Amino acid sequence: MIPNRILVIQTAFIGDVILTTSIVENLKAKFPNAQIDFLLRKGNEQLFENNPHVANLLIWDKKNDKLKNLIKVIKLVRKNKYDLLINLQRYLSTGLFSFFSKARYKVGYSQNPLSFSYNEKIPHVMSSGQHDIERNNQLIRSFTEDKAAKPKLYPTEAHYEKVKSYKTDKFITIAPASVWFTKQFPKSKWIEFLDQFQFDGNIYFVGAPGDSTLCNEIIEAASKEKCINLCGKMSLLESAALMQDAEMNYVNDSAPQHICSALNAPVTTIFCSTIPEFGFGPLSTNSRVVQTDKQLDCRPCGLHGYKNCPKGHFDCALSIDVTELNLV
Incomplete structure (x- = not known):
């Protein structure tokens, strides 16, 4: 599959989002013409300022009217009809994004309560010696077949x-x-x-x-x-x-x-x-x-x-x- 529109989901804290940029680097290298969007929690969007690989940010405000904003973002994800959706979290809330997404192909960790709706699910294992970027890279290995890229930020001049x-x-x-x-x-x-x-x-x-x-x-x-x-x-x-x-x-x-x-x-x-x-x-x-x-x-x-x-x-x-x- 050569996806035209890709969504990466990581709504955790700053450090987790930075490490997830490794996924973005690999996806863009493999699919240079694809549009890559990123779903994250409100407050972390500045991390993607000047990032040349991310087209759009979908922002979930988890502090104010959390449920209302969850539904709002679910509707936006569903409307976008992504070819490939990658969920890097194991929690029910992000599983809902995936479940209602209408994405053609969905990948995530098997520990997510809604992982039964994924086309491909990978066990999340805290194994000794494996860095988180390598663990996350398993979610896209069937598409990219690459080693995990280093995470990357793009400060401007x-x-x-x-x-x-x-x-x-x-x-x-x-x-x-x-x-x-x-x-x-x-x-x-x-x-x-x-x-x-x-x-x-x-x-x-x-x-x-x-x-x-x-x-x-x-x-x-x-x-x-x-x-x-x-x-x-x-x-x-x-x-x-x-x-x-x-x-x-x-x-x-x-x-x-x-x-x-x-x-x-x-x-x-x-x-x-x-x-x-x-x-x-x-x-x-x-x-x-x-x-x-x-x-x-x-x-x-x-x-x-x-x-x-x-x-x-x-x-x-x-x-x-x-x-x-x-x-x-």
């Missing part, structure tokens, strides 16, 4: 121009926050890292507006000069344009890690409660993973992390030697 003034001296970035507490390297450990870190360039803290307070607390407590809080002052693609040229980007197992992978930016990822074997590790050429060397029966405690350490000790993070983060 305007994005690079916006951050140009921050690149006059060597610099690193730190993205200290995470949606999940147990994925987040503790504030005390960031301070400890900075206090012993020998680096005479600029240190930029990046993140969302809500991360600004955390970053200010780290900066104020650390005995380090040239720390600058940029949280909330840049868009996602502006942050990507900045991180691309850093000496190193220090991140948690979260979205900034995947931004680095999509720009092949240097990255050091700190894994606390989660583990690289889940398949969400860094993909950059210059990438490192830092994690505890302490044997903990409770690690990993979950795929996504928790709001608090289930055991109360948070040893998976607190036992990490901060000198492991130093530039090599």
Whole structure:
């Protein structure tokens, strides 16, 4: 089958959407004349600014009138009558998009409650050593027969121009926050890292507006000069344009890690409660993973992390030697 219109569905968080761009890269390489649309949650659409491979974005507002907007997007998907629909999620809501789509050929994970409506379904297996882009690529392998492409973002000249003034001296970035507490390297450990870190360039803290307070607390407590809080002052693609040229980007197992992978930016990822074997590790050429060397029966405690350490000790993070983060 040579599809003319393709829909890719991924309504999860920023990092998941970035990794899904791997699918888009492979599809466009195989079907250069196809129109590729992408269905995602409201708030993530800026990731596709300037992406030459995505024609249209279908945006589901999940925060306001979720059900009403779900039905609205279902109707739009149904009206478009896609030749090929690829659903990368295992939840009922996205299964509804597929079920009512009128797409000629539908592919998704077998764990989706509505997978019986797929023409092709693939088991989603969290196997050791398989990265998420490889796992997702199985959904299109029967069409492309290719290895998984690297995820990719496309900052514009305007994005690079916006951050140009921050690149006059060597610099690193730190993205200290995470949606999940147990994925987040503790504030005390960031301070400890900075206090012993020998680096005479600029240190930029990046993140969302809500991360600004955390970053200010780290900066104020650390005995380090040239720390600058940029949280909330840049868009996602502006942050990507900045991180691309850093000496190193220090991140948690979260979205900034995947931004680095999509720009092949240097990255050091700190894994606390989660583990690289889940398949969400860094993909950059210059990438490192830092994690505890302490044997903990409770690690990993979950795929996504928790709001608090289930055991109360948070040893998976607190036992990490901060000198492991130093530039090599």
